[in-house]
Amino acid sequence: MPRPDLQALGVQYRRIPVMAAGKDIYCDTRLILQKLEELFPEGRLGAEDPDGRTLERLLENWTVDGGVFFRAVQLIPVDSIIKAHPKFIKDREEASSMSFRKEDILNNRPDGMAHIKQAFEFLETTLLADGRDWVRKTDKPTLADIHAIWPIDWVNELEGALDRDIFTEARFPKVFAWMARFRKALSEAKSVSPMPESLLGNQVLERVVSADFVEPEGVVDKADVLKLEKDQDVVVWPTDSGFNYKDTGRLVALTTHEVVVQRPTMDNRTDIRIHFPRTNFKIVPGGNGDVSMARI
Ligand SMILES: N[C@@H](CCC(=O)N[C@@H](CS)C(=O)NCC(=O)O)C(=O)O
Known part of the structure; x- marks a missing residue:
């Protein structure tokens, strides 16, 4: 919109x-x-070494350009879409070139689910297969974990998105344990971080007008x-x-x-x-x- x-x-x-x-x-x-x-190097989460940076870059490509995010979007429950205002639906169709008709959404769901299952399987049987806590075998989550986890975690938390007979902890124990670890690490990090301040649009404009360029x-x-x-x-x-x-x-x-x-x-x-x-x-x-x- x-x-x-x-x-x-x-x-x-x-x-x-x-x-x-x-x-x-x-x-x-x-x-x-x-x-x-780059702007906050003291909080850097990215790798310094070429191998680590390679993995980060490939995971970013996998998630965004390899279609994991797009497939996760196909699993947004149909009810929440058809309840939306027709103007909103039309806007989304124009913005994405995707059909938001109920039949099309339902037809596309199995394809989306098959690809997300592939993504779970990939993580379970390769990256996380040796039982490591974090993707780059670090003590804490890093940028590589973020690149790999966000659409998976998002779709897992989205009520009604995943078929719960298939996406079970028994079938994907390492992926579920990794997601739980990540959520715990995230809430611990949030608990020691300053509370974000909410701003209205005109307050943002005023701040931008009175600020300098940072680069x-x-x-x-x-x-x-x-x-x-x-x-x-x-x-x-x-x-x-x-x-x-x-x-x-x-x-x-x-x-x-x-x-x-x-x-x-x-x-x-x-x-x-x-x-x-x-x-x-x-x-x-x-x-x-x-x-x-x-x-x-
Ligand atoms: N490649 C972009 C994708 C961003 C994107 O698709 N954002 C969606 C929400 S997840 C959005 O803003 N959709 C609403 C719109 O297009 O108005 C990114 O990673 O930032």
Whole structure:
């Protein structure tokens, strides 16, 4: 659905999560996790060694690009979807190109379930097979655990999503024990962390307006395949869902993993920088006419 609080900041991107650090706005979990690691190195959860980093990257790909998250979404119980307002359903269909008709949802459920069962089996028989507590055999959960666990844990907690005759502790003892360990570690970490403060949209805008950028502007890679120039106008949007919401701005940085555009807030009081990952995002020069059909 439209997100007026984000639009006031000058951001059209409509998916959650979005993170603001000063005047830098970060879109998509993939980039947000990477930035949290960089901006708060004292709390880093990521690996330092190439083997560990490889595993993290592959697990992230498995979850997001390998389809585990998408398959978990197919298991959202049909009742909660058909109870939603027709406008909401239409909006979701446009944002995802998926059908939200009851018959289609029910038809897709077995496929979703089969893939999620594969995911449980993969974890049970490979990564967790030797009885380790955490994916990288660490003392505490790390970024690799986060990449692997979040859609699995989410769908497991979603009432009515999984077939409980099949997804049992007896069949997947190591996966269930790992999820329970993770939840315990999470609640222990939360109990010693400061309480998050909730802000209204206009309070966020005021904070952003009065803040500084937290990162230097960055550079446009001269060897980038798109051959775009620093400061040229560009349009950026996600190609996997929410593709009808496109952000425009002046290109300030472009690397293998990130694109950054600078633009004013809606009230023109200040400039912000919006950061997107490169993976699953399209970037085209601005002022190129209609880009609405150019999804991928
Ligand atoms: N690749 C994105 C996916 C984000 C995503 O799909 N967000 C969903 C909720 S889980 C969303 O915001 N959907 C609502 C919408 O599109 O308006 C990420 O990892 O951040």
